[in-house]
Amino acid sequence: MGPHPAVAAIRLAVRRVLHDILTDHNSPHPDSPHPDSPHVGSRAADGWSGTYERSPSPLVLVACSGGADSMALASALAFEAPKLGIRAGGITVDHGLQPGSDLRADEVVLRLRELGLDPVEAIAVTVGREGGPEAAARDARYAALDDAALRHGATAILLGHTRDDQAETVLLGLARGSGIRSLSGMAAVSGADGRYRRPFLQVDRQTARKACMVQSLPVWDDPHNADPAYTRSRLRHEGLPALEKALGKGVVEALARTAQLSRDDADALDAWASQAESSVRDDAGLLECAKLYALPPAVRRRILRRAAIRAGAPAGSLFARHIEEVDRLITGWRGQKAINLPGKVVAQRQGGRLVIRQG
Numbered sequence: 090m091g092p093h094p095a096v097a098a099i100r101l102a103v104r105r106v107l108h109d110i111l112t113d114h115n116s117p118h119p120d121s122p123h124p125d126s127p128h129v130g131s132r133a134a135d136g137w138s139g140t141y142e143r144s145p146s147p148l149v150l151v152a153c154s155g156g157a158d159s160m161a162l163a164s165a166l167a168f169e170a171p172k173l174g175i176r177a178g179g180i181t182v183d184h185g186l187q188p189g190s191d192l193r194a195d196e197v198v199l200r201l202r203e204l205g206l207d208p209v210e211a212i213a214v215t216v217g218r219e220g221g222p223e224a225a226a227r228d229a230r231y232a233a234l235d236d237a238a239l240r241h242g243a244t245a246i247l248l249g250h251t252r253d254d255q256a257e258t259v260l261l262g263l264a265r266g267s268g269i270r271s272l273s274g275m276a277a278v279s280g281a282d283g284r285y286r287r288p289f290l291q292v293d294r295q296t297a298r299k300a301c302m303v304q305s306l307p308v309w310d311d312p313h314n315a316d317p318a319y320t321r322s323r324l325r326h327e328g329l330p331a332l333e334k335a336l337g338k339g340v341v342e343a344l345a346r347t348a349q350l351s352r353d354d355a356d357a358l359d360a361w362a363s364q365a366e367s368s369v370r371d372d373a374g375l376l377e378c379a380k381l382y383a384l385p386p387a388v389r390r391r392i393l394r395r396a397a398i399r400a401g402a403p404a405g406s407l408f409a410r411h412i413e414e415v416d417r418l419i420t421g422w423r424g425q426k427a428i429n430l431p432g433k434v435v436a437q438r439q440g441g442r443l444v445i446r447q448g
Contacts (some may be wrong), residue, residue, distance in 0.1 A: 093299070096165075099162070106118050106288040110286065113283065147244035149164045149177055149245050151178075152181075152182070152234055154249075157250035158254075158298075160308050161249070161301050177205075180237045181210075184214055185215065194211040196309075200307065212233045234246055235284070246285055247286050248287050250275055251293060254275070254347045255274045255344070257347050259351075260329070269351050270359075344413065361391075362391035381419050390416055393412050395444075399445075400445045402430045403432050
């Protein structure tokens, strides 16, 4: 008799991602010669110490809060990784936002070790205030995970975001009036060198919780996830249920599907903007307003956003309304004054050129 369907679902999702990680890990570096290359012998004679044997077994970490989603992910990683010759470890981040959070972090470490994961580590972080409590906690968490990946030499870190999380992310982007990139939600692969992987983006939250229950895995329900003071919590417990009541079941699946379609479109537009940018700059590297005007708005605004970020505007603080104001220097020029952007960046039109620089 096979595993429970929920357990089978989470294991399959993790197995697919681990296969991708192995493929990437074992792919030859583009600068490495093929073992049959005639240059191999001469390089060895010159003292080159490289080999063409398979790389050492990669280490994959799971970021685990102790909640149902990440505990289900940890259990699936512990089951699947050894079968593929992959080392598996775990990291839990203590944000220090609740009394006894350090004790809970220790409990999570114990549970991860009981699953057979190694190395396992609890990392305490200090959460700032910039961007609000949710954004500040997220920034502190990812900084800790990045540091852990470097210290342990991890190839990848698995994150437990589910299809429900993806739907919530799409709705939050829609509520902000953001562009198609925000509607594309979370990427299955992100971070430096594709460090972060999200195996559960096609798995619903109930499946993850069911997998924990049938495996008798203890889980911790973060009270912040039910606190109406947090926007995502209100959306999860009030917004989405109201949408499903009004529109019927399938809203979460439809929103997750929208995320993938939006991501495909956003990637294509980003590629177009990258190719077009060099053609709208003069010999001095300045943006030519007439050439920018001729581009489709979606492509033009991407070029403007990149130019602003390159000049020092923080990407997380640069919103659609900022880019629209800069865009009007091109499409609705009436002699406007300079536009002030986040990060003390200034955009102004001078002699048919758009200058974006630190003010």
